[in-house]
Amino acid sequence: MIPATFDYIRAGSVEEAVAALTEHGDEAKLLAGGHSLLPLMKLRLASPEVLIDLGRVDALRGVCELDDGRLSIGAMTAHQDVIDNDLVRQHCGVLADVTRQVGDAQVRHRGTIGGALAHGDAASDLPAALLALDGTVVVQGPSGQREIAAADLFVDYLATSISDDEVITEVRVPKFDGSWGWNYQKFSRVAQAWAIVGSLGLVKRSNGNVEEARVGLTHMGTVPLRATAVEQALAGAAIDGIADAAEHAAEGTSAPTDLNATSEFREHLARVLTKRALTAAAG
Amino acid sequence: MTALDTPPTLNVGVTRLRKEDAHLVTGRSNWTDNITLTGLLHVALVRSPMAHAKVSNVDVSAALEQPGVVAAFTGADLADNWAGGLPCAWPVTPDMKSPTHLPLATDEVRYVGDAVAVVVARTRPQAVDATEHVVVDYEPLPAVVDMEAALADGSPLADTSLDTNKSFTWQKIDGEIDDAFDGAAHVTTRRFINQRLIPTAIEPRSVVCAPPRETRETTLWSATQVPHILRLMLALTCGVPEHELRVVAPDVGGGFGSKLNVYAEEAICLVLARKLGKPVKWTETRSEGYQATIHGRDQIQDVSLAFNEDNTIRGMRVELHADMGAYLQLVTPGIPILGAFMFNSIYKMDALSFTCHGVFTNKTPTDAYRGAGRPEATYAIERLIDEAANELGVEPFELRERNWIKHEEFPYTTIAGIEYDSGNYEAATAKAREIFGYDDLRAEQAQRRGSGDPVQLGIGISTFTEMCGLAPSRVLGSLSYGAGGWEHASVRMLPSGKVEVITGTSPHGQGHVTSWSQIAADALGVAYEDVEVRHGDTNVAHKGMDTYGSRSLVVGGYAVQVACDKVVAKAKKVAAHLLEAAEDDIEFSGGTFSVSGSPDANTTIQDISLAVFAAHDYPEDMEPSLDSDATVDPENFSYPHGTHLCATEVDTETGRVTIRRYVAVDDVGKVINPQIVDGQVHGGLAQGIAQALYEEAVYDSEGNLTTGSLLDYYVPSAADLPHFETDRTETPATSNPLGVKGVGEAGTIASTPAVINAVVDALRHLGVNDMPMPASPRNVWEALQAANNGGAA
Structure with a gap:
């Protein structure tokens, strides 16, 4: 469709973007890869008066290691560049594996990690992944930078704790060494669609037992969720306890009903997919 | 057949790379939306957000004030421009209800997407923006959504100008159906739902219309499967003399039946271009098309099979509820009727009863979608056979084989009365x-x-x-279809020996240019590369019945073959004249005419073509032309x-x-x-x-x-x-x-x-x-x- 008329500002730097956001307030939206925002604008479900394009802010692209041992991924790094990045592959392969399941090849070459997280869609893959990885985002606003933990980032349906005048500059994730295994079970109607339910399981193995387990759930509520009951049931447990633990996967969720699934079916899928994800992660 | 009993098949039966593909895959395609004309204006429609409502007032005055807007019209403004409503060419019963379907609704909207006003502006975004300034007062009416509820007493009406939601009941009973069921050893009964589908051709619909300039001709380009049908129907709907209207289907990117229609937007663009004296364009967005382009299927199927003790089929009962949607489009009511001949499928039986209720609802109209009535019927019988096999405790293949027509029994006249050849x-x-x-x-x-x-x-x-x-014209006539099923082709031999084939079929992805070239190359004995196929423009292919129902090769390819045979017959006469031999002594093979028994005395079809062009020496009893036309009407499906x-x-x-x-x-x-x-x-x-x-x-x-x-x-x-x-x-x-x-x-x-x-x-x-x-x-x-x-x- 045809979006409503808007003004376009190309930001040359993060500071310029912040200044433009400050000037235009909630009439402005940041344009990253455009794969969430532009469809909404074409459907006229969103009609921002000003678009601030971050596409030329090269400082927001790339991956580096931080002094504290974490990885920093520039917010405008395209999904495919995350997948292909050697540091990500070596130290946070789980992020590469989840990102590989985002959209299709075209989306992965245009869409960005920062854009996907800023959109905050509980049905998209990266929010639940960041939550399960205990990642953070760094945002910059008029009064400087702050770091927001994933657990504090997603506050409601398509709503984050990022202010209207802030820009995500970095995504930070911890390293996961060889004692960790992971698996993302994305369950969708067709190959290129949002997940009806997704479950990301991470397992840290120790002497044949589960030392630590983490589960991130996609599309099981208005925000991405951790299946904390499963994680608690598995902490220190034997690997063959996964099936029983996964029975708790839907606890504390508020799964929506739509054409693809009733909330009851989603809860069932969360249990099945969590069992499969954790079993594969522990294997 | 060609002049020899066993013509060489250098091309037919052999894979040739499609002539069409080079331009399609290198961005040189000519989709309707790619067409741009000097002074082109853009059309956007205001569509009803309600499934059913009275339209009490439509005000376009604010839209006219918007930037770039040239004109805006309500349904009432354009009402006098229609010589009739949009056509339904298949009145399946004499008492079929078919509400008047104006391109722009005037007083009542009957589905979400029904258009009520139109805006014309210098750019497409301006036109779309201005539609938001058209004020429409809707008074909601109850929406009729469920087909069975629609037929219940006291149901709200999908169209308040009618007194019922039933368009028609069509029935066909062959054999003694009651006897078949009364004496059955076993009866399997099921209800199947053939859900509504959206055709989703990759190329959206698009229309461009240029008003008369130096001549009286109005040209309309459309992403259509049916330029010839469209020309006639638009002439009738819009009161434009048929001979002053040229319709062109340029490159068309898929249709599957959804572009086998006469749509409101085509009529609106035609009227707007002539009214404004400017060329106009409209292209649907995907979500607009999902509302305003026909849907397919949507049947409730109640079906029963009666069996003898030996598991042979005695008879079949079929009762359909078929959702027409809000209006009858070009062949909407005929779609389920096509299935009437297919529920018995490959199986022998003594009785078949078929009843179909066409029902109006406040939904997008349905019409032909790939298979059109036959997928629905095939689904029902093939599902039912499996269910019957399970109930009877026999292998599904065994039950099928027990009942199907054996190969030695062809030709076989089925219980539905058609002959499988x-x-x-x-x-x-x-x-x-x-x-x-x-x-x-x-x-x-x-x-x-x-x-x-x-x-x-x-x-x-x-x-x-x-x-x-599709189809024998007389059979279509017996089914009350509004036209015949013949097809036309012309073959023109050019002086240089090259060949132009003009076909009345209108490809939109099928590869007619390639296949027709193969047929003509072998029939005429010329190189595949020396044949060009032209189509889709009523000024070029003056006559045709277009493309749908898997008809193009069966009827259109047949016409190409017959036209080529006529060219060869004429050329043979000329060859006999030039070679000074009796016509009966002339043999034709691989493009060469030779005298029987004197192989050195020969000439080629290319040489004859040049000779006939020069026309210095040709038989006195013929015209100096090899060109031929053929209009064929198949004797059977x-x-x-x-x-x-x-x-x-x-x-x-x-x-x-x-x-x-x-x-x-x-x-x-x-x-x-x-x-x-x-x-x-x-x-x-x-x-x-x-x-x-x-x-x-x-x-x-x-x-x-x-x-x-x-x-x-x-x-x-x-x-x-x-x-x-x-x-x-x-x-x-x-x-x-x-x-x-x-x-x-x-x-x-x-x-x-x-x-x-x-x-x-x-x-x-x-x-x-x-x-x-x-x-x-x-x-x-x-x-x-x-x-x-x-x-x-």
């Missing part, structure tokens, strides 16, 4: 079973059932036939058939269905271009599998289309589909000299029941005996839950 169901089935490894897969299925594997294996069978090659086998793996924990094997053995008669046939089968399978597993147009109780975009309407991609294993048997059709049957729809018709039969077969032992389409994870899981809870699914 040829077929060999035994051969296609044997081949499919062998490729599929049927017995091995049955063994694996038993093993998985025994071990309680969470992923169960199912095998689905579809031994289908269909009727296509054609009847492709085949056996399709599908193996599905069904994850009983998640409800996910995965197709593991799909084997399609099709008998489409003689094959002109094997690669094109394979392509048609692949695409057909994709669309049939899409109905089985993915696609469904869903309306809520208010009549809103909740699957209004590709976000919610799941069209599968290659990534979702299996590797297709295709093969063929070849039983030539006898009703055309090429022996061809048509292949455009076969894959779609065959595959939907093959897949659902496989899904049900995988879960039968768990108590599942039916599966609503699409067999989505949710529907499969819910069927399993219902079976677990003791209820029949």
Whole structure:
């Protein structure tokens, strides 16, 4: 469709973007890869008066290691560049594996990690992944930078704790060494669609037992969720306890009903997919 | 036939790379939306957001004030421009109700997407922006959504100008149907739902119209399958003299029946261009098209089969409710009627009763969608045969074979009264079973059932036939169809020996240019590269019935062959004259005419073409021209058939269905271009599998289309589909000299029941005996839950 008329500002730097956001307030939206925002604008479900394009802010692209041992991924790094990045592959392969399941090849070459997280869609893959990885985002606003933990980032349906005048500059994730295994079970109607339910399981193995387990759930509520009951049931447990633990996967969720699934079916899928994800992660 | 009994087939039957593809895959295509003209204006429509409402006032005055806006009109403003409503060319019964369907509604809107006003502006965004300034006062009326409720006493009306929601009841009874059921040893009865589908051609609909300039001619370009039908119907609807209207179908990117129509936007653009004296363009967006382009299927099917003790079929009862939507489009009511001849399929029986109720609802009109009535019928009979086999305790193949027409029984007049000219169901089935490894897969299925594997294996069978090659004109007349089913071709021999073929068919992806070139090259004995095929412009192809119903090759290719034969016959006369021999002594082979017994005395068709152009020396009893026309009217439909086998793996924990094997053995008669046939089968399978597993147009109780975009309407991609294993048997059709049957729809018709039969077969032992389409994870899981809870699914 045809979006409503808007003004376009190309930001040359993060500071310029912040200044433009400050000037235009909630009439402005940041344009990253455009794969969430532009469809909404074409459907006229969103009609921002000003678009601030971050596409030329090269400082927001790339991956580096931080002094504290974490990885920093520039917010405008395209999904495919995350997948292909050697540091990500070596130290946070789980992020590469989840990102590989985002959209299709075209989306992965245009869409960005920062854009996907800023959109905050509980049905998209990266929010639940960041939550399960205990990642953070760094945002910059008029009064400087702050770091927001994933657990504090997603506050409601398509709503984050990022202010209207802030820009995500970095995504930070911890390293996961060889004692960790992971698996993302994305369950969708067709190959290129949002997940009806997704479950990301991470397992840290120790002497044949589960030392630590983490589960991130996609599309099981208005925000991405951790299946904390499963994680608690598995902490220190034997690997063959996964099936029983996964029975708790839907606890504390508020799964929506739509054409693809009733909330009851989603809860069932969360249990099945969590069992499969954790079993594969522990294997 | 050609002049020799066994013409050389240098091209026919051989894969030739498609002549069409180079420009299509290198961005040089000429889609309607690519056309730009000096001073072009852009059209945007204001569409009803309500399924049913009185329109008390439409005010375009604020829209006229918007930047770039040139004009804006309400339905009332344009009402005097219509010589009639949009046409329905198939009044299936004398008392059929067909509400007046104006291109722009005036006082009542009847589905979400019904257009009420139009804005014309200098740019498309300006036109779209200005539509938001058109003020429409809607007074909501109850929306009629459910077909059966629509026919109940006291139902609200989908159209308040009518006194009923029933458009027609059409009935056909052959044989003694009551006797067939009264004396039956067993009766299998089911209700199947053939869900509503959205055709989703890759190219959206688009219209450009240029008003008269130096001549009186108005030119309308449209992404249409039917430029010739469109020209006539628009002339009638808009009161434009037919000879002053030129319709062009440029490159058209898929249709599947959705572009076999006469649409409001085509009429509106024609009227606007003439009214404003400026060229105008309208192109639908995908979500606009999902509302305003016809939908397909949407039938409730109540079907019963009566059997003898020996498992032979006595008779079949069919009662359909077919959703017309809010209006009757070009052939809407005829679609379910086409199925009336196909429910008996390949099976012999003594009685068949078919009743169809056409029902109005406040939804997008339905019309032809790939297969058009035949997929629905085939789904019902092939599902029902499987259910009957289960109830009777016989192998599904055994029950089919017990009842199908044996190859030695052709030609065979079916209980529905049509004559299947040829077929060999035994051969296609044997081949499919062998490729599929049927017995091995049955063994694996038993093993998985025994071990309680969470992923169960199912095998689905579809031994289908269909009727296509629309169609014998007299038969269409007997069905009250508004036109004939002939087709036209012209062949022009150019002085240089090159050939122009003009066809009345209108390709939109099928590869007619390639296939027609192959036919003409062999018939005339010229090089494939020396043939060009022209189509789709009523100024070039002056006569035609266009492309739908797998008719183009069967009827249009036939016309090309006959026109070529006429050219050869004329050239032979000239050859005899120039070679100073008796015509009877002239032999024609591979483009060369020679004198029998004197091979050195010869000339080529190219030399003759030049000689006739020069016209210095030619027979006195003929005109100096080899050019020929042919208009052919087939004596029968054609009847492709085949056996399709599908193996599905069904994850009983998640409800996910995965197709593991799909084997399609099709008998489409003689094959002109094997690669094109394979392509048609692949695409057909994709669309049939899409109905089985993915696609469904869903309306809520208010009549809103909740699957209004590709976000919610799941069209599968290659990534979702299996590797297709295709093969063929070849039983030539006898009703055309090429022996061809048509292949455009076969894959779609065959595959939907093959897949659902496989899904049900995988879960039968768990108590599942039916599966609503699409067999989505949710529907499969819910069927399993219902079976677990003791209820029949």
